[in-house]
Amino acid sequence: MTNPPVLAEVWRGDLLESQHRGHAVIVTASGDIVEQWGDPAKLIYPRSSAKMLQALPLLESGAAQANRLESHHHALACASHNGAEIHTAPVAEWISALGLRESDLRCGPQVPDDAPARHALRAQGTPPCQLHNNCSGKHAGFLTLGQHLGAGPEYNDPEHPVQAAVRAAFEDMTGEISPGYGIDGCSAPNFSCTLKGLAVAMAKMATPESLQGSRRAAAEALVQAMIAHPLLVAGEGRACSELMAACGGRAAVKTGAEGVFVAILPEHKLGIALKIEDGTTRASEAAMAALLVRLGLLERDHPAAERRMKRPVMNRRDILTGHIRAAELLLSP
Template sequence: MSEARSGSSVIPDDAPVAALRRGELVESVHRGRYAVVDPGGAVIDSLGDPAGYVHMRSSAKPFQALPLVFSGAADAFGFTDEEIAVACASHNGEPRHLAAVRSILRRVGLSERDLQNGFHPPMHAPSAARLLKTGEGPRAIHGNCSGKHAAMLAVCIHAGWDPAGYRDPGGPLQGLILRTVETVCGVEPGGVKLAGDGCGVPVFALPLKGMALGFARLAAGGFEGFPDDLSEALLRVRDAMRTHPYMIAGTGRLDTKLMEGTALIAKSGAEAVFAAANTEEPHWGVALKVSDGAGRALAPAAVGALARQGVRVPRGFSTSPVTDLRGETVGETVPLL
């Protein structure tokens, strides 16, 4: 563990994971760390400090969606697998994404006004342009987390909890989600640290190897000793993500392309966090964090980590082109793993 400190936090050891090359020179280097873990918790491969804490950010969404299934809400309201998938999404705000979120809300008797995730324009540029042409501003449903928030509202309605308080870190829903993350990711009670995510709900920090473990168990559909309802929820969320990869991100996005072209489940997060897992035998999960949070380094670093496990990634993500103001390629970000 490095002795470098920021405030009261020890900065975990890391190493070069990606570099920007311009001409004949390496212009910039991005550092990071990753861990590959099997469902029993054995570390198969790692770089840097796998025990250092990392905020899961949106990589936590598949676990935040689990109560939607094991609470019985998904069956009670008749949610489709596509709707379960959008509950795990950082979606582009394309029409199919919005339709699925609206369907969740309609099934539980709520509306867009009940979403508390904030707003931003659709991440899909053509969808953002169409919205702009209508003269309307972005609303909460266009936010990439709206599926997650709609699912949280659904759990509250099913359980009889006040939906207005679904974001409360001390409320019953967020407490249930926290306990679920602890269980699936193998963290002792009290071992997950909480902060605020960009969409207004708690974000979870845990050891990087714990995040990889959670994804390994998601891919395996549970682990020995898990309650039946939790294992069934893991299987259903996993299968929804695999069956509807477009709903997890959307056009041109890394997570969607990986799931379309491999046997992986995958979920990226803000500040250059990435997690994936192999749904075929042998099951394993990988979690990666680019230390400086640079999005341009995420796909090359992820591709490098996956290649070490023998995964052949679809073309177009192994490097990230760097263009000038005329759109001409002048460099590229490449993996160093």
């Protein structure tokens, strides 16, 4: 096993206070490694970074077309959203159009990360519901696929036809037989793979001509939807939304819990996957921004890149005390 290098650093004053180690790999759709840091064979849970793969059966089965889903629905199916009105309202309408209710979701309630939505709930004395769950769009997609397949309501069951279709798509795209699964925060199974396998899947999404039939059209539609609707994929102030918008249509990026981050690069026909060993989002965001700069998709001084690659650390009196920085090895030739 290759030891994980430092991918992000935390400085306080002139002292390096903390380090975040991790693994990253850039690959082609055929599995050729372009660059690597650490161990591409590391077994991981992709967590929410795999939502594009989980959404493939929704489109390629014909369920999306049969229910007249549009680009914004596709983006929400890939989203880890903030629970703002722009997220919850279209998911509610989507479920209603299926003849279903919020209670048919199986993702669980979540306090929204969006401050206005959170404050509104508090002011109304209303508890959050499952629509506020950051995965509610993905679960609306699962409900749509399950209804299309004539399957039962417990679509999170790993043996359910919905999850069987998800696993088949996941294994085909990663080129690996998943050794197992863990239960994600939204209660859906999350299938494991190697870091390289995840990057290969992203490279295939970036190179739809490498795919066949309905899979090709599904991959292309999902990537285009993410790029067209970056705020639906995450929300205001989020790295996914800001980095995609800053790349101007040249990349689709997606975070996952526990320090996972992926990128789909159609212009380069490449995929990126990275994993921070200690699971910190601050480090995965810094590393992904640096890799986008490395590949020429972002200027180093672009505000969206700077906010992640050299994030200021402020104290409670709003005094600058240090920075969270991407490691220079991700930027140097």
